[in-house]
Amino acid sequence: MTYEEAAAYIAEIPKFTEKHELAHTREFLRRLGNPGIDRKVIHVAGTNGKGSVCAYMQAILLAMKKRTGFFTSPHLIVINERIRINNIQIGNEKFLEIFQKVKKTVDGMAADGIAHPSYFEFLFGMAMLAFEEADVEYIILETGLGGRLDATNAVEHPILTIITSISLDHTQYLGNTVREIAKEKAGIIKEGVPIIFDGTDEEASEVIIKRALEAHARCRKLTKNAYEIREITKKHIAFSRSSAYDKDVLWSINGCGIYQPMNVSLALEAMECVLDDREKDYEMWQKAVASVTWEGRMEEILPGIFLDGAHNPGAIRVFADTLQALEETEAVILFSAVADKEYGTMIEILCREVPAKQYIITEIEDGRKVSARELAEVFHRYTSREVCICPDVKKAFLTAAAKKGNGKLFCVGSLYLIGEIRRMIKEKEVEMN
Template structure:
């Protein structure tokens, strides 16, 4: 226990204040932090997942498959949409407040001692990573699915030296101020999670990224599995699911249904299926359970219909916006007068590229811009200016999310939808507003 008796709310407040007082550290610092915690969960099978888009979804599918085979799983993910507890899950149940506080107390005591020794307090993400690994160590999880925060090579999660498997999802331009201005540079950062001799499974859709990952794997003598769009065939797309089959003799005739209407989710599911086949290669598996696991998987904030005419999507970089637009077209949701788009973004994202792509590649009835509740928010006036640069459609500026939703309801046609995108913060804000009764669609 710590010298100070924290309540759950005080613990959350402590963590949320950390970005004001701490900074990201080297991997050596992270390793020292985890060593002082006793290297929790180092005896578990860890799947390390990096990538620009699809990381969380791949992790969620893999978790569902492993659970279908009776495996106990831990899942460390970010960011959260509503509650910070969402970041630490065991068997897909987010950590409860009591267990959260117990892990916090252990980690905070270690962090306090490091600070006293002038070694530096762990950052926000590092602190939560320590909490997650500590919580998993006190449970019976066999597999830990560890999602990187930003990048890979220098990400705090990369303190792990002997994962069971590395996975790299779709790569596109994001966090360019940190990771580099080209696909090749970003791919090199993501490929930094590849360890000597540890297999890596990756999305081979982008040839530039593929070449970098393949070269890194060869250097590390790491077996690699390149997963391309030839690995599956989309059979049906509708608002309830996307049906697909795999180009795999073992799965011939088996139809999987992804219950998320983003076409990009099929690649994410395929990566998870291949990863699971590798992890469970020495065991008897039950593919019918896998079909059910994929079909019943729920992952919030990804083409999620949260009200009769309201859909939220976490697309927050150019690649994700392209995938969003592809899905909207496949669903026929931009036909007729088109949907209404609510958009918000953070300043360190390539929001002008996202806006330009939306305006040039989607038929929207109107655009409504608002601001997220974060210090990095892009002012609504700036978003309005950029939209008007690329479209002649109506562009409205709203002072609040509630006002934006009301304007969208006034604009949409009877059977039209409202799509909210541009930031996961925006998706979280919509969920909070709906949960609190502050808006009724």
């Protein structure tokens, strides 16, 4: 079997199996030898910001010479991105080797009448096995969907849990209110295991604190009072923390996403919790944080062209906050969305709070796509500014890039869109003047 065949097999999994109970995931892991059971696991859930918090923690752990595994989703270009060891995605040869070991276990399950793992379960099993074989000390696990029933929640003894910002997303699975969604996210809280969370939303906070008390889990709530933004430009943000540890330290972040100071603050609180006093080298931590670039999160992929994976109302709202802070009122917006997102609300926020020069609407190659024409109709309800329909992503990107002139182009609305643009640029399918 080749790497390409292995990747194709995994891509086909959703067609012949469904999501399972955690007992199924635990049996799957048991048959794999319970890889990573003795490692220091940090488990992260939330609606937005999970990947960024994980990336900042990873950077600090690596700066402290800790071997670290990171399981993240979704991938933007290749599936290997989901499994990182010391911030290097596993190569094709290692991916195939791990796949074959997991596939052998899955075949054994089938012989015993046990259902095939889901797409996410299969990749989670691969990640844990890869981390075990790499002998990592820390494992950072990002949930895929929700928390309580997520496959990553099969890990029963993490050393820390983190919940990032919570807003409406995946409502068909997680609930129709922030309170209901928070209950699902709070499902990762374990008996006696510390929990650090973004307490910006009061409804979500109430749910998380209640669950933490039930689990006798030491609880640390962060609000916007936890930090103060000192400077924001199109290239970086500088902020200070109100923490007694380093209130006079200035932290610098790559990019201009106004949401990142909270994510960095969560990561720093986490590191202060899991590392001992001898390892609290804030000068080293500053350098680690400043070095992080997280793909598709207010990422300047080309001069004046930004990719932001905002794909739900909460993320679009903070994207709008960022543009307002930058006083960016004449940008071009390239937008696409999938059907299971609340794209009507996303578009309303964009039109109301981001007075762009022009909106270019496209559609992604996915079964859940919303046609560019249908999206454009929603835009016309909320704006009188120019809305251009361009279904082909490549043509839409080139059109948007040309329209921006000396201004800025922001590509938002779908991680699939972000991944496709990154791929085109990486493979030089688009030539920029």
